[in-house]
Amino acid sequence: MNTTASHAVVSAAALALALGAALAISSAPLTAQAADNEKCFGVAMQGKNDCAAGPGTTCAGTAKVDYQGNAWKLVPQGTCEQTASPTSPTGFGQLEAFKEVKQS
């Protein structure tokens, strides 16, 4: 270790063990699920510089917007209405549940 003695909490042996394990794990054959996931790459994001005009002529562009005070009438009404269950499992329980999931 090149770190000063007082901070040398991680031994060279521990690092070697960890790196050796990492190389072994990462070179192991892919699981069937992981191999299957390889096929879902490239579900593409859209290009955003397009030439599409907005619908109609009188909607969004001319509407006045005031969200200070009481003028704002909208409340979030999407999937957020299905969240916030206080009885749900811990954060790590949630994480373990979808570790293998790829991007959509």
Next chain:
Amino acid sequence: MMIVSPTQATNGAPALSPQLPPRAGIGLKSQHYQQILERNPAVGFFEVHAENYLVAGGPFHHYLGLIRERYPLSIHGVGLSLGAQQPLDREHLERLASLLERYQPQAFSEHLAWSSHGDVFLNDLLPLAYDNATLTRVCAHIDQVQSRLQRQLLLENPATYVEFAHSSMDEAAFIGEVVRRTGCGLLLDVNNAYVSSINHHWDVQAYLHALPLHAVGEIHLAGFAEDRDAAGERLLIDNHGAPVDAAVWRLYTEVLQLIGATPTLLERDNAIPPLDLLLEEAQHAQALLDAIQPTRRQASA
């Protein structure tokens, strides 16, 4: 294949430019990348918006690279803001130059419009007053672009919804003068010509005939949406979200009779349909192109 451009450059633009094949092409959409690679559809070329590819890496470049190996490419800029009352964004021009260097497209086009002010980008193609000051400015910007890119730019006629009281010439004459002064080519958007003619009560035939048709390097076709102005008159919106209108197909056929078979793009940016529907529309254009052979341009080449 190199074809001698019919346009004689008077200023800056090289007289020789690679050209798209005189066939029908479609816009390349990320939704269709994989299908295109799997099926190799019979289209003459693909067109992309330059700004979507001014990113460092990732899937867009991966797929465009693969598709470019198989098809001719047109790069269509939507962000250069040629008509802005301010200098061109040099950094943007440099990025475009790198993109063109990388993909070696057969055509590069931009719009007769402005889309930026100060450092704000508005993402719309905004209308210009057709006067001498604008003419001088637009020509200077096109000269700058052509000399940096070392190639001819195709300038697209716009779809507009208002005119300016202090315009001193009509749009076709303005475009003709830009082409004459800069040696740029014309990207004739037939839908835009139709939309603007309805919106401003122009005679679309007179408009087309007044354009520098000898300089047309590419044609765009697209669909529009229909609205009404404050007096209840038809106001057409160039929304690129619908099939090409019958009136625009008729106009396109007339244009082909005037100038011969010309590379033709079917544009769709909104409500992107399945690839097959885009291909069907392109096939319709291709049938009209096939009926026009042999072309005046090929005969002269």
Next chain:
Amino acid sequence: MNSQQDFFAALLDPERDCPADLKTWNGSDPAARFAVYRNNVLSSLIDALAASFPVVQQLVGEAFFRAMAAVYVRHSPPRTRILADYGTDFPTFIEGFAPAGSLPYLADVARLELLRIRAYHAADAAPLNPTVLAAALAVPERLGSLRLRLQPALGLLDSAFAVVSLWAAHQGALALAEVDPDQAQCALVLRNGLAVEVLGIRRGDLVFIQALLQGQPLGAATQPALASDPTFDLGACLAQLLRAGAITHCTYDKQRPLP
């Protein structure tokens, strides 16, 4: 005269009159036609944000999202011509947007979506050949000073909310009703080949990867990770990075990469 200045100012401000020098063939009020431009500018930019922040939009619903985005667009129109880069401060805007105050996690969900866009378009970087690391194993006494460089696509998010679960629930990966938004989570976003992956990681992983990003060598990066999270598993963390192809270079000094 500077007609574009007037045109520009009126585009983004619906309270302003439309520019004075507009003309219509039939003498109809040009304001109705100018509204097309106003609408195109605003709605095309809202569309760009909707494409970039799909989960934020799903969480609040389309009507709320578009209204919120309209406020943002007028407040912060793009300073870039590349719309993939637009919206970098949208999460911060959301944080201060009072009508969304009932969803304190919304800004961090937006931050996660921003990391995904960045990862998607980031520069390509070939993964390090694992044999280079295997060779480094032969000199264990130098491992502490080994520096790993990570792919440009990689990003981290340290959130007080269950951002990864919320995001994953919108990909159909788990039921939204089972997500407790108030659980703190750390996210690792990277690009594995062409696919952007969002991975839930432990605090120790986050601290370790942050240290790597700051250029710390392996030994010095491991210490704070262990200090912040005694369960930190260096081997598993490195394996995750290797498997995703996230490690691109390694070197014993700052200047010269090994391969």
